[in-house]
Amino acid sequence: MPGSRPFRLVSAGVVFLGLLALAGCAGTNTHAHGPEPRMAMKPPPINANDQRFADWLTGFRLDATKAGITGSTFDRAMRGIAPDEDVVAADQNQPEFVKPVWEYLRGALSDKRVARGKALLAENSELLDRIEKAYGVDRNVVVAIWGLESNFGDHMGTQSVVRSLATLGFEGRRPDFGRTQLIAALKIIQAGDITPEDMLGSWAGAMGQTQFIPTTYLAHAIDFDGDGRRDIWHSTADTLASTAHYLQVSGWQADGHWGFEVRMPKHFDYALADMSLTKTVAEWRKLGLKRADGRAFPAAVEVEKASLLLPAGYKGPAFLVLNNFRSILVYNASTSYALAVSLLADRFRGQGEITGKWPYDERPLTRSEREELQSLLTAKGYDHGKADGIIGYNTRKAIRSYQQSVGLPPDGYPTESLLERMRAN
Secondary structure (H helix, E strand, C coil): CCCCCCCCCECCCCCCHHHHHHHHCCCCCCCCCCCCCCCCCCCCCCCCHHHHHHHHHHHHHHHHHHCCCCHHHHHHHHCCCCCCHHHHHHHHCCCCCCCCHHHHHHHHCCHHHHHHHHHHHHHCHHHHHHHHHHHCCCHHHHHHHHHHHHCCCCCCCCEEHHHHHHHHHHHCCCHHHHHHHHHHHHHHHHCCCCCCCCCEECCCCCECCCCECHHHHHHHCCCCCCCCCCCCCCCHHHHHHHHHHHHHHCCCCCCCCCEEEEECCCCCCHHHCCCCCCEEHHHHHHCCCEECCCCCCCHHHCCCEEEEECECECCCCEEEECHHHHHHHHHCCEHHHHHHHHHHHHHHCCCCCCCCCCCCCCCCCCHHHHHHHHHHHHHCCCCCCCCCCCCCHHHHHHHHHHHHHCCCCCCCCCCHHHHHHHHHC
């Protein structure tokens, strides 16, 4: 799900939670031109929040009017809207357990998804020729995003985007996000691109076949089929062109590589495996990194800046990732997601097999265990900020410092064995 949403760049071993269900879905319909059947939405029960919501709606209407939303658009879109308790629950609760990255990739790169993607690449060849010519973005990557975000249009979400965003603006953890996105959604409706009834998506407000949030839609959606509407729900042309356009403005380099699976030499300094650290491919090569397939790095990438990614720590596969990988991270700031898109695009070409072995004996920590790990880091003097269970840059930096202090490979990867060692000490 792309855009300036409240996403975090999570640890590569912790899959971005909102994508887990999508990664495993597999439909059979090979066309994505019609609307997804809508489920009836049950209204929430009458409760003490009703007057509070009415007051919030009154204030929000003033903000919407200042933003250029007409009274008729507001009344049409907001008629009968009430907070959705399921959206509140989804926003306020994080699952205790997450899939390890290898299980996420297994679903994302399933044989069924690869075969479906290849068929759609062939079916839409002429359209993708025009999109590649217009935006310079690899068609395989565009179709891979399409496949991961909605299973090629089969699973776009069935919730009212207006209702979800109104709920988030009213009592979400990030109310400013909800209000901003709701105003953007109203602008989309006012422009005539979609009706309120057909503006369906996820509980977080992501919409259409490649799950744009409203502000991203306003900035980057394209009317590629020329019918006067930017329709990422029903038009394959608009969906794929909008996705390519967003990647283009995110810095995609035409004919560039996303990265390579690599092998490190013995006694490698794993502290260098950090997405915030970049070196040229030539510099990495001088440090002993080699392509896992034994081939030489293309001469054209020698001067490109790259980072070393260890999705499952030093025991698992390693990847040297380049600029185009970072462009995918702009679309969705999860390294696991960007890796899945990149490998799926390669699978469409008959490539993308991983040669490294995953550490199947290392299970991901639960949320409460991650919080405990962070608390133990703080207690031992390795400051990382709040113990929130989110393994971000500061936590990985603190883990590396602790690992170095006890003679472990400093890969910054949180494991059960690391937690047990910290408990014992």
